Ligand SMILES: Nc1nc2c(c(=O)[nH]1)N[C@H]1C(S)=C(S)[C@@H](COP(=O)(O)OP(=O)(O)OC[C@H]3O[C@@H](n4cnc5c(=O)[nH]c(N)nc54)[C@H](O)[C@@H]3O)O[C@H]1N2
Ligand SMILES: Nc1nc2c(c(=O)[nH]1)N[C@H]1C(S)=C(S)[C@@H](COP(=O)(O)OP(=O)(O)OC[C@H]3O[C@@H](n4cnc5c(=O)[nH]c(N)nc54)[C@H](O)[C@@H]3O)O[C@H]1N2
């Protein structure tokens with residue numbers, strides 16, 4: 309008899325879906341979206357629909373393994389958990405005595421978004437005195453830029469956008485990366501709203517929009533200043549709102565003078581008439597709404613870009629209009645009691661920090677002490693981290709001890725000395741917040757662990773025991789931790805207990821409507837056109853429209869390249885499923901026919917894509933969906949599934965963004981040649 313059990317999608321996606329999992333004989337047979345979840349509404353993406361194939365895959369890692377071949381060859385033999393954990397303790401002790409505890413580096417990100425397991429290694433590594441990892445690879449620039457303008461606060465509830473009359477999807481491929489938002493936008497359209505996409509290429513979402521503006525990558529700040537120019541000049545602004553809720557309008561006005569549309573057209577490549585038309589629509593809309601993705605912030609000046617976009621609602625008062633506003637992340641509403649989970653004060657203090665974006669540098673340049681052990685979990689750095697040739701050179705070091713806790717033998721796992729088999733979310737208990745909606749959920753195992761797989765928490769607790777760490781955090785269960793997380797005095801979590809969550813149904817946080825009606829999270833409590841705190845950090849306190857540029861390639865490589873997500877993968881996850889790889893098709897580079905003609909490149913030709921940092925091979929797809937000078941590579945294929953076994957992050961850079969110290973994944977200059 310098939311039983312249907314509630315679970316939650318653990319992946320790094322704003323939609324955090326409620327799932328109904330069909331289970332029989334302790335096996336997952338089917339996965340669908342929970343029809344009772346108001347954001348999931350019974351729909352699920354193709355990736356997660358394939359979850360039974362993932363959980364019960366013949367390639368799933370089921371036992372601990374030890375390397376037998378050379379690093380990167382992927383030859384392993386089965387060992388016991390006792391041997392594996394014993395070896396880790398032995399090696400870590402030895403490294404600590406020779407090089408000090410900072411020679412150990414944890415490397416983890418968002419393989420699971422469950423709050424308990426995501427943070428399950430923190431207390432262990434803090435107690436050990438390991439180097440601290442700055443987890444900035446994804447959203448840190450967007451977060452910092454947005455915070456400078458509006459504060460680190462919850463943003464507009466996507467569900468309210470149905471009452472908007474103008475939806476701007478700004479640097480988000482909503483249909484692929486936030487697909488459950490789309491029905492709300494369609495409902496708005498049914499009620500008369502216009503859907504506009506602002507994106508350098510015609511992605512899946514732009515194909516279905518009413519209007520598409522195509523800025524050159526890295527020019528959103530200039531575009532926004534151009535829109536502001538029109539709004540101010542034509543008095544399409546809300547003076548009363550500006551007086552009450554914003555700071556620095558006069559300074560902004562002076563800055564905006566420097567961005568007439570003639571100049572903005574030159575920077576962005578968008579005809580002045582299109583910018584003027586969009587500005588008028590925005591200024592005249594009853595309740596204009598913006599959904600920003602992460603794309604505009606994945607550039608060297610990405611913080612400034614996001615900050616500038618976030619100021620736009622302040623000119624028209626959109627944040628306080630029914631149906632209007634701006635959505636970035638919703639996660640700050642889930643203000644759990646994180647102290648005991650983060651365990652910041654455990655162990656020695658003042659340990660060095662290493663930015664995860666600069667893993668290549670950390671593994672190949674750092675001394676005093678060098679990194680001698682890398683403990684990877686919830687992440688696939690050989691594929692997702694920038695400047696892969698450096699990362700791989702580091703991972704291949706014979707003197708580096710690498711532990712990888714994984715579901716599959718990923719391209720990172722090929723370099724492991726020890727492989728630890730991981731339980732999936734279907735086999736674990738956890739608490740799930742979201743960064744795209746306001747529902748809180750808890751999941752319990754729907755099947756028992758497959759093979760000898762173990763959860764992240766159980767592994768770190770076992771290691772802690774072997775190191776004789778006796779603090780309470782090393783023996784609390786998932787349930788204990790969830791209870792503590794919810795013991796928060798945050799206003800939006802009020803009254804929610806584990807008891808309320810235990811049947812797996814989502815609970816909506818009690819956020820104000822509109823969410824910004826309680827004020828902004830900046831030092832002044834207002835939208836800050838002028839930011840004194842940015843000034844104090846040596847940044848321009850006003851929005852600045854200079855474009856982002858890949859300085860290492862300037863003058864050497866003519867084509868811009870962005871590397872946004874692919875529909876059928878989730879970052880590098882789901883490469884392991886053959887049917888999804890088939891759906892994804894060949895790894896391609898989108899190139900404008902004019903650029904292709906200049907290089908003698910034809911459709912489907914295998915091409916070499918290169919810059920100073922590295923090279924890889926892709927199949928050319930000639931299309932006017934992108935503009936001359938701009939190329940697009942969707943998705944992160946494991947290098948082993950790429951021609952010549954080299955991934956796209958061979959070409960991206962470890963340089964950090966202007967704000968938030970994040971990665972500029974879309975800020976690359978390259979050249980292409982036929983092979
Ligand atoms: N199917 C699928 N879903 C995913 C993911 C996935 O890999 N696959 N990844 C998940 C994760 S971890 C995240 S963080 C989110 C990311 O979700 P998104 O925000 O949608 O992804 P981004 O990579 O930031 O790219 C978004 C869009 O920004 C555009 N873009 C690039 N540069 C610029 C620019 O300078 N200006 C403007 N206006 N647009 C620009 C890109 O062309 C792309 O269409 O999605 C999550 N969901
Ligand atoms: N060029 C380029 N590079 C990018 C991006 C881009 O747009 N362009 N996007 C960037 C972004 S936004 C992000 S967030 C990062 C994402 O980088 P990562 O967080 O590394 O994301 P994934 O590639 O999904 O890899 C997660 C890994 O964790 C494993 N995993 C899942 N659940 C568990 C678990 O419960 N336990 C353990 N032990 N392992 C588990 C999965 O099998 C998978 O191999 O990539 C970044 N890299």
Ligand SMILES: [Mo]
Pocket residue numbers: 320446447
């Ligand atoms: Mo991300």
